[in-house]
Amino acid sequence: MKKINFYIGANNTTHKVEEEKALDILASVYDGMSVTETMGYWRGSQEKSILVSIMAESVDLTIVKSVCKRLNTALDQDAVMVEILDSNTLFISDRE
Secondary structure, three states, X not given: OXXXXXXXXXXXXXXXXOHHHHHHHHHOOOOOOEEEEEXXXXXOEEEEEEEEEEEEOOOOXXXXXXXXXXXXXXXXXXXXXXXXXXXXXXXXXXXX
C-alpha cells in the first residue's frame, strides 16, 4: 500500500484553511481519507494547515498532480506539498 499525504495551507487571500473545498476536491477522486489540523510555515510565515492522508493500492502521479492543480486554483495556493510513502497498512473488518 501507499500513503499519500497532502499538506494544504491557508488560502493566500483569506488566510483561512478552506477545508470543505479541499475535501470536496479530494473526495471526488479518493474513497476515504483522514484529516488532521496542523500548523505549518510557508515562506517564513506561520499558518494553519491540514494534513490529508489517503491510503491507496497504487499511486498515479498524473492524478496526484491533477488534484494538486485543482487544489492550488480553488484554494488560492502557491503550492500543495505531497508526500508519498510505502506503508504496511491493513484494513481489518469483522464483517463478511
